[in-house]
Amino acid sequence: MELIKLLGILIVIIGFALKKDSILIILSAAIVTALVGGLGIPGMLDTFGKSFVANRSMAIFILIMLVTGTLERNGLREAAASLIGKVKNASAGKVVAAYGVMRGIFAAFNVSFGGVAGFVRPIIMPMTVGAIESKGEKVNEEHLEEIKGMASGMENITWFFFQVLFVGGAGGLLVQSTLASLGYEVSLLDLAKVEIPVAIFALLVSIVYYVLKDNKLAKKYYTKK
């Protein structure tokens, strides 16, 4: 009958897979696990309260937000646009690569420029189109579709793998607290350090892959030398 303790895990997997409300899933899984695991409701409230207070460090993002909004107000996005705008005479793939380098570096400091809606669409896409047109070509629709995919891919990959380098980010804090509940104490700095080679490798892989892919597409769609 030990298997019944897995009910909570099942709720989490099925709940997320069915796109139910995330907080509802977590709460249901917590209540069910507490009941079948013999903690009872008082035990659950106690564990929840203790764990929530112990994990207040994960709310550090609220303090950081004391400046993120005002940074935006004072022209952070415009400054980033002007920085990436210095990339000239590049192919569309190289524009995406340059954006990856910039986004990676800033992600390591937990700085974002507004995501796909705020930066890729208004800044990066026109740059890639400009890069193609500057060579005297008319932009091919299928090529443009792939560039959009690559720019979003670069946006995601660099954010995922570089934001973990920020000491005090949510990922490291969650790993730290998960390990602590299992009896292993680790420092946030060590958690960030161990990701450095992975982050650099991730950036290199995506740059090489996207630049090669874009070169191949450019050859396919544009005949002119």
Added chain:
Amino acid sequence: MSFFMDAEVALGTKLLEIIYIVIGLLTLYTGIKNGLDEENPSRAGTAIFWCSLGVVLAFGRWIPTMVNGILVIIMTIPAIMGKVKIGKVGAPTKEETESNFKKVGMKIFVPALAIGLFAIIFAMFTKLGALVGVGVGVLVAVILLMIYSSDNKPVTFLNDCERSVSTVGPLSMLPMLLASLGAIFTAAGVGDVVASLVGTIIPEGNVNAGIVVYGIGMMLFTMIMGNAFAAITVMTVGIGAPFVLAYGANPVVIGMIGLTAGYCGTLCTPMAANFNIVPVAMLDMKDRMGVIKNQVVPALILIVFQIIYMIVLK
């Protein structure tokens, strides 16, 4: 006050507690401002959510754990009912940000990078810890922004903070709630049950086999759930701890790389709609899977790399 006077408590712990009080007060401000905001379509629910969270964040140390638990449950109710909403949005206009950029220019990067920089400096060279560094970095950034422009008054920061916190909304509490769920899993002995099940697949004591199952499992679980944070709490308790960490593998490597192994799953799943499907709409792409198709190859290379990296460094 006795806590702050106690000479036994390390300075870093005291400073961190002050940071939590500030965070809690910012959260309370978000709750009260929305509660009084007539443009907010759900004033009561929004206020209940942020205010109960704010109380736990600011004063949780001095509140009995059971009461904290009840406050957390009260917090989740309006969130589950979809009653936590955004009120009046005082977002800056394009004209405002552009004219500010002309005034401030590239110097804006200094406060932007200050927070991360102070976090590293404090983690490496002081005993106060990275999070106190984040706090100092925020303070420095605020001061710099106030020097750059006299338009940046204290209330500007408060309202911009409220706007950002309201925008991320209740889902920003996911990591904290998942960590608490993980604690309940551990307390109820869920990990032991998973371990006894998986033990029939992984030969006992074969750490490398454990790492392979753990890495691929993180990726697949994340693809199913669409959320690496949810996957890591389940996988670390069930597989990471009993089959890898129990045999002396380095928890820093296994825990952290396990999470980014999960990110390879995030890159490959439409379940992670924010990252993979929303951009398709925003960029007017024709293929719904257009973003994912461009991420599969890097994700596969990265998962192989990370599994080897865990085996080598364990």
